[in-house]
Amino acid sequence: MPTDFPILVVDDDAVTRALITRYLKKAGFEVLGVVNGKEALAQLERQFCPIVLTDWMMPEIDGPALCRLIREKKTDRYVYILLITARDSKTDIVSGLHSGADDYLTKPIHSAELLARINTGIRILRLEQSLKQANDEIRLLSITDPLTGCFNRAYLNERLPREMERSRRYGHPLSVVIADIDHFKSVNDTHGHQAGDTVLRHFALDLRNQVRQDVDWVVRYGGEEFLIVLPETDLDGARIMAERARQVVCRNTVTCDDVELCITCSFGGATVHWGRHGDADVSMDQLINAADRQLYLCKEKGRDRVSVASAVPGNPPAPSVSTTGS
Structure with missing residues (x-):
């Protein structure tokens, strides 16, 4: 029985x-x-x-x-x-x-x-x-991207508004970080799309290994772009996580058909902290766009770096940028 x-x-x-x-x-x-x-x-x-x-x-x-x-x-x-x-x-x-x-x-x-x-x-x-x-x-x-095992855009659109509402209700910070593989097109062009898929899977795994289990979550946002949602995380916390992930990705090589590939990546992050900025009305799109602007700054400055800033209109602190010797 x-x-x-x-x-x-x-x-x-x-x-x-x-x-x-x-x-x-x-x-x-x-x-x-x-x-x-x-x-x-x-x-x-x-x-x-x-x-x-x-x-x-x-x-x-x-x-x-x-x-x-x-x-x-x-x-x-x-x-x-x-x-x-x-x-x-x-x-x-x-x-x-x-x-x-x-x-x-x-x-x-x-x-x-x-x-x-x-x-x-x-x-x-x-x-x-x-x-x-x-x-x-x-x-x-x-709700899952079949190639990388990360969440997909549909899940992002469903869950992120709830995370933002919870952040607003309790006055806690919320950060998002967009991670992008530098010069990913050249990987596909030089080594083929199968190698590109292998790089994407390794990159996604590196990202998931650097976030808090059952708290943070990773979304495949575009072709080689991933969005990381960090509840209860302020601007400095987002920068530290992104920089740690950037260093891990740079250290890890990806083997494809006996060829070792070394990749770099750029991270743009944005944070909203309702408790500090009163009733600032920041939408999901505004938060993601703020992170995307920081990613664009990284690309302008040569890639392989981290840049984060506030997403609250009228309260943009100077971006925090971390660079490497590349």
Whole structure:
């Protein structure tokens, strides 16, 4: 029997609760028991249980009310609910199912019927998990660049406005950095597009390795341009990250058909800090365009460098530029 489906038994009658628990534990299930709906909700907050067996008649919160409350809660996984009742009229059964129960059991409880209905619930839960996994995979494909594994422009347009709104709400800084491979066209022209694809994959990996996991995120913004979003990061933090990434890319060589390629890159960054600049109205496009202007400055000054500045209109500090000996 599966142990990855803990079962919550909710019944104010100690004898019934002990009997059901014994049946389930004997079949190999992990079982938790509580005496009423209020305790059940608290237990579900502490530990998620995908299967709930609940009695109908209980003090404080009865079975149907518990079903409704569970259905109102937003959870990542589905909760399969079995309603246990001594009522066996069609009206009562329909009422229980309308409250959110998936199935019902009538008292007295028979172990074989109990396990059969539990196994039916497990089949449904496994199907739900399979569908969710498939949907997650489809979702990931829809927001990911297939060549580099970075996020794509569609994801940028969806998520960056939310990041900016969160930054504005809490008054925290937000930075974006555009990274561009210097003279990338010559790689394609000299060594072929397959070599260019290899360079892009290595470059994207270098960028992802220099950002904070589950905090920062990298988007393939154009052909050889990548946009890095840095929440909770001020101007100096953006410059430090970009300079660190620039140095890593310069050190790492890319091998294509026994040919070692050395590439350089340029970084243009922009920061908005709502807490420092009041109610300055900076849009997503303005923030990205500000970073793009700094990237253009890098190209004007010979590439292989970093330049960052504020994105807030009327508050542009002098760009911070880091250069190399190239």
